[in-house]
Amino acid sequence: MTPKQTKPDQPTFIEEARRKQIIDAALETIAEQGYTQTSFAEIAKGLGITKGLIAYHFNGKHDLITSAIHTILNQQGVYIKTQVDSQVQAADKLRAYIQASFEYMVQNRPHFVALVDLWGSFTSAEEKQAFSQTAYDPCRAHLQKIFRIGRERGEFGNFDAQAMSAVVQGAIDGLMLQWVFAPDAVDLKAASRELTGLFIGRVTQR
Amino acid sequence: MTPKQTKPDQPTFIEEARRKQIIDAALETIAEQGYTQTSFAEIAKGLGITKGLIAYHFNGKHDLITSAIHTILNQQGVYIKTQVDSQVQAADKLRAYIQASFEYMVQNRPHFVALVDLWGSFTSAEEKQAFSQTAYDPCRAHLQKIFRIGRERGEFGNFDAQAMSAVVQGAIDGLMLQWVFAPDAVDLKAASRELTGLFIGRVTQR
Amino acid sequence: MTPKQTKPDQPTFIEEARRKQIIDAALETIAEQGYTQTSFAEIAKGLGITKGLIAYHFNGKHDLITSAIHTILNQQGVYIKTQVDSQVQAADKLRAYIQASFEYMVQNRPHFVALVDLWGSFTSAEEKQAFSQTAYDPCRAHLQKIFRIGRERGEFGNFDAQAMSAVVQGAIDGLMLQWVFAPDAVDLKAASRELTGLFIGRVTQR
């Protein structure tokens, strides 16, 4: 629980580079072999370093996994925000949100294959909840903000923004899930289109 | 690969009872402590039996996990089918499908908390794909059947049934996911209502 | 060490038949899969019975193994004795001893493949010594008896009968060993001929 050894406050440049390198290798290994089969040794082997070095740069496995998850979520979050912010109308923002979500997935498949595996690494309800706050709360808040803008601009009708944000984010995640398990079984482009159309067609008419 | 010891062809009553009992205990333990923390010893402890007995009734951990997953999916599938079949109109069938999905979740939370963890137990793309076929193909097929009925009955307009089935199932799974991580962060009832309304309001108008 | 439960003094007919059946199956399984891979379950499977039954008929694994070894040695001993006794001259007796040893091996290969494996089942010097007394002492004594007859009959010259018995028996066992590991790498017939000729040609000339 409590880390025995805290990392220096001001990580050097090389320090950060190593961490990034290790996280990337970890995600790739997890995506290929599954979380349970991914050991420090396995990650190190793919990187040409020793497992001791990984332990040196991270305060234990938990730290590595947590950092990896944050990396995935942050990168995707930044990408989505950029796309959404480039639009003015709420409907376009929503379309951008959905499309960007899927675009980022397709470009970073290993990240999401790993992510699905990493969900199994939480050992308590508290860890799960913490992940929820980090992963879902910002997403749903972002969607609700778009909905609010839409309502203020008169683009969207009246609906339960909170529930709807969960629904839209849920659809995105659920489609991601199907695509992670079998990339050929679900057409992300078509699904994205249907999802967007479904929503925009509907809520703009109330 | 090849199981060393096959179970008798006709499992006895006590055999089946034990397997069920062990599977239930496994799901509960996984839901509580996470998949990675769930060992045969842990499961056995909660049951008051020895871990040797678990190995006696299952051909290894893989068998136990697979059986557990199938138990979850089968039970939920039966429940949903019953609810859907009790409706005549396609719109009602769809509503029943969505509502039944969430109802079953709420009544069997540990099953789904465990399920999310078990997604991380697949070690290869092949296993993931096999799970996809078992878990998702039937669901999407069921939804498409409802869509087809709706179109034949003139209730639904024209849309990409395949993509839409993925979207609807995705939304259900994605909402489940949020609810698994933080049961209080998402109002399943409200989300169910929005999802249903979203779809039925929309597709009936095309 | 001490058997907890002694078998009834007067084994029934069916009792003996079962033991024989189990011993034969055990020897075959050991010959096929090796001693370390041979469990009660494995033996039982090849026999269509349960492993519990094996435990019922033998006082533990040690009893089964010991019985199996004795079975092998006794049967071979009887066969050799019959062949030797049918000869009058010492040289013929010796030739019969050697030939019979190899003949029996060829006709009962699994017995000897198993025997070589079973040598690894002795856990202490005492057990090894006990095996030596059961297995080797009678053989060497038999050979020495033949030598004594030969000397008394004037067929053989003077030599260290004790050492020579060890040498002859050793050659037989050592050839068996090579043949067990790779049946095609050693020509038992030719070796038997050379061994016999070597001895008879030599000792008769001193």
Next chain:
Amino acid sequence: MTPKQTKPDQPTFIEEARRKQIIDAALETIAEQGYTQTSFAEIAKGLGITKGLIAYHFNGKHDLITSAIHTILNQQGVYIKTQVDSQVQAADKLRAYIQASFEYMVQNRPHFVALVDLWGSFTSAEEKQAFSQTAYDPCRAHLQKIFRIGRERGEFGNFDAQAMSAVVQGAIDGLMLQWVFAPDAVDLKAASRELTGLFIGRVTQR
């Protein structure tokens, strides 16, 4: 089948030392307690290290056993070769071969007690055959080379060199076997003398 983790190409000094140390301890433990009773834990206990370290230096038990067998055979082979090469005449070479075989045994009894046990560690005919090639083929080839020299030098008469090599090696191994099971039951010195005399007396006269 496939080792999961290959050792570095250039084993360090300490690495080799540890391996040697562990192999020696393994042979001693096997000689004392038998192969089936010899676990990693048992070996480690006698060395004052943990069993994890053994797993660290060897790719599994099979690797350790194989390495141990090769150690025994190589060391003995080197010793015998040295002794044989120091002789010029074929008869002296043969005598040296036989004497050196027994001398090495007496000086390294635990090695051979262990070796007899390790014969039971092969689980398939393929492994047995592989052992045969490693252990017996070089020995028989060496003997045949001596025979050929003897024939070329006119020391030995004409005989089936292939069969005879199997016989001589067989006698050596068979005597070793008797001596392993009961060191006091067989006089290796006397047996060595009889075996040598038997052969040299005979074949030189044809």
Next chain:
DNA sequence: AATGAATGAGCATTCATTCAT
């Protein structure tokens, strides 16, 4: 910063053995 030797706890799995039926 990096290595690799070493640890120790934990794991699934095997198996002879027991015993009620």
Next chain:
DNA sequence: CATGAATGAATGCTCATTCAT
């Protein structure tokens, strides 16, 4: 006699973690 459910100890092996160098 025979079964099959159940035990419990042991085994090889994995792996995150520590630490001297």
